[in-house]
Amino acid sequence: MLKINELTLRRGPEPLLEDANAIVHGGQRVAIIGANGAGKTSLFKLILGELTPDAGEFSLPGRCRIAHMEQEVTAGDRLALDYVLDGHHLLRELEQKLSIAEEKDDHNQIAHLHGELEAIGAYEAPVTAEKLLHGLGFQQHELAKPVNDFSGGWRIRLNLAQALMCPSDLLLLDEPTNHLDLEAVIWLEQWLKRYTGTILFISHDRDFIDTVATHILHFEHKKLNQYKGSYSDFEQQRAQKLAQHQSQYEKQQQRIGEIQSFVNRFKAKATKAKQAQSRMKELERMETIAPAHIDSPFNFSFPEAEKVSSPLLTIQKSDLGYRDKVVLNNFTASILPGTRVGLLGPNGAGKSTLVKSLVGDLAQINGQRAEGEHLKIGYFAQHQLEELDLTASPFLHLQRIRPTATDHEIRNFLGGFDFRGDSALEVITRFSGGEKARLALAIIAWQKPNLLMLDEPTNHLDLEMRHALTMALQAFQGAILIVSHDRHLLKNTVDTFWLVANGRVEEFSGDLHDYENWLQAYHSDNKRVDKNESDADNASLLQGESAEDRKDRKRVAAEKRKRLSPLKKKLSKAESDMSKHQEQLVLLEEALADADLYQAVNKEKLKVILDQQTQHKQALEDVELAWFELSEEIEVAEKNDD
Numbered sequence: 001m002l003k004i005n006e007l008t009l010r011r012g013p014e015p016l017l018e019d020a021n022a023i024v025h026g027g028q029r030v031a032i033i034g035a036n037g038a039g040k041t042s043l044f045k046l047i048l049g050e051l052t053p054d055a056g057e058f059s060l061p062g063r064c065r066i067a068h069m070e071q072e073v074t075a076g077d078r079l080a081l082d083y084v085l086d087g088h089h090l091l092r093e094l095e096q097k098l099s100i101a102e103e104k105d106d107h108n109q110i111a112h113l114h115g116e117l118e119a120i121g122a123y124e125a126p127v128t129a130e131k132l133l134h135g136l137g138f139q140q141h142e143l144a145k146p147v148n149d150f151s152g153g154w155r156i157r158l159n160l161a162q163a164l165m166c167p168s169d170l171l172l173l174d175e176p177t178n179h180l181d182l183e184a185v186i187w188l189e190q191w192l193k194r195y196t197g198t199i200l201f202i203s204h205d206r207d208f209i210d211t212v213a214t215h216i217l218h219f220e221h222k223k224l225n226q227y228k229g230s231y232s233d234f235e236q237q238r239a240q241k242l243a244q245h246q247s248q249y250e251k252q253q254q255r256i257g258e259i260q261s262f263v264n265r266f267k268a269k270a271t272k273a274k275q276a277q278s279r280m281k282e283l284e285r286m287e288t289i290a291p292a293h294i295d296s297p298f299n300f301s302f303p304e305a306e307k308v309s310s311p312l313l314t315i316q317k318s319d320l321g322y323r324d325k326v327v328l329n330n331f332t333a334s335i336l337p338g339t340r341v342g343l344l345g346p347n348g349a350g351k352s353t354l355v356k357s358l359v360g361d362l363a364q365i366n367g368q369r370a371e372g373e374h375l376k377i378g379y380f381a382q383h384q385l386e387e388l389d390l391t392a393s394p395f396l397h398l399q400r401i402r403p404t405a406t407d408h409e410i411r412n413f414l415g416g417f418d419f420r421g422d423s424a425l426e427v428i429t430r431f432s433g434g435e436k437a438r439l440a441l442a443i444i445a446w447q448k449p450n451l452l453m454l455d456e457p458t459n460h461l462d463l464e465m466r467h468a469l470t471m472a473l474q475a476f477q478g479a480i481l482i483v484s485h486d487r488h489l490l491k492n493t494v495d496t497f498w499l500v501a502n503g504r505v506e507e508f509s510g511d512l513h514d515y516e517n518w519l520q521a522y523h524s525d526n527k528r529v530d531k532n533e534s535d536a537d538n539a540s541l542l543q544g545e546s547a548e549d550r551k552d553r554k555r556v557a558a559e560k561r562k563r564l565s566p567l568k569k570k571l572s573k574a575e576s577d578m579s580k581h582q583e584q585l586v587l588l589e590e591a592l593a594d595a596d597l598y599q600a601v602n603k604e605k606l607k608v609i610l611d612q613q614t615q616h617k618q619a620l621e622d623v624e625l626a627w628f629e630l631s632e633e634i635e636v637a638e639k640n641d642d
Contacts, residue, residue: 001061001170008055015054017039024198027582030213067163070163074155079143083158090120128165137184157180170200185485193582194575199212200217204462205488206488207491297418298464300417302445310336312335337477344497344498345501355381360377391427392427398413438461571634584612588609
């Protein structure tokens, strides 16, 4: 599919890649990883023809259809659904030709174009676009809103939907999960696993990589190193490779000792069996892969607070929301030192509302709030990046907070966040989103909080910085409350989950795998409604309901489940069959990449493999068609029942 041979690529005086080599075979899902600035996005620009090699070459198959996710935030009056459909370029081209033919009243051309439109599935395209938008978190009423009405993060989601809408052989995705919540990330993973072409994607979400990737392409020392398997497989392989260097041994052992110490502390206080088992598994795995991150430029901690109160914060019987609009009902909680909470819940359920209320940025509608005498909150949210002083340096940001600190103290602290040398004194006007996010975290840590409130802290952070943040949060002695779509961060840093859904906040007894199952059930039972209307709708539905009415409602619901159950079982089997055929096609592509296979002595073997490839491709097409038909049948049945 993609061959890179002795490639040199420059963006400035120093080369990003020098004499680099790599081969990506058809059907592979390749995660591209490496430090910020290593050249990952430049590789995409090279593939898209926006850059040319300084030396060497790269090649793609002829007539290769490429789809890619635009990073620019688009504005305009185009409706969201139409904007996504624009991603299907051939569809739009044929529609334009049809419009011209109709103006000319050319009946032959009109008939011909309708045939072409039918051949590319044009009449099902709006339904496909709707499914993409729903999967990425858009509500039905938002599909008819202009792009201008959406915030920057939601416009990026529209760009992602547009890329997924485009028929392609090669899909390029640059940080596709950056502006998604956990629910949308899970949906995207399943979509990408069903995609039959080749995927190259840049991501700093390790659990996303683990789920989607079949191979890793690592930018390191101006070379491209290839690994087979997931990110976890890459870590283990790289750990073994680096462990062979004796000079790194002592540093590795120190880091492993730190992790083991945390494991022991966690064992001593673990109370929730299922979550504890999941957490222990993650921590023990981190010991084995510690050497893979030994050369990370990040090494920081959250210093212990000077004073602590217990409880730190208590809220009792409070409705939370915006003036007269209640989002969360009757919330009660007490946050003690050492509390470590991860917030779960569907998009729009009120997670950010809860965080803003706990921080104090959003006033409670009613109820009581009691802050501990020594409460000191360290709050990270995306708007924190916008509040940084663009005319000041990282050094000056910290110096303003603590004027008595010495230059040496400030420089040492900033060094752990990889602001070293001149970069610590450089004004941040031209800093990237990742650099600003690192600075915002450094400012929080510098103030020694005893309660961390983190709303999507990993957006813009690369894999090494996310790993360092995970380590720092593990060692933090204070309380933590996190909203994040980064499941690895959640699994390694929190002890308890709160589920925010249906206007309530309740403790969730399971782990993240159980939460994925909960989400599926939540959608299957048709329980997801607009949060602003859910409480009123539910009250009107149940208020004054007689025993006979309740019995009838339960009977109707049972009949609906009975009708849909066989269809959903078939849909599940179709998804399983698609995965099997895709896995077999990847293996066959790898076999076909072996040059020895094309020698005369292997003629029969080559024929068998090609026949198998044809069979699996045809079977995959048949199963995909069945999957779409079943999805449509279920959707129609659910609408008719409603």
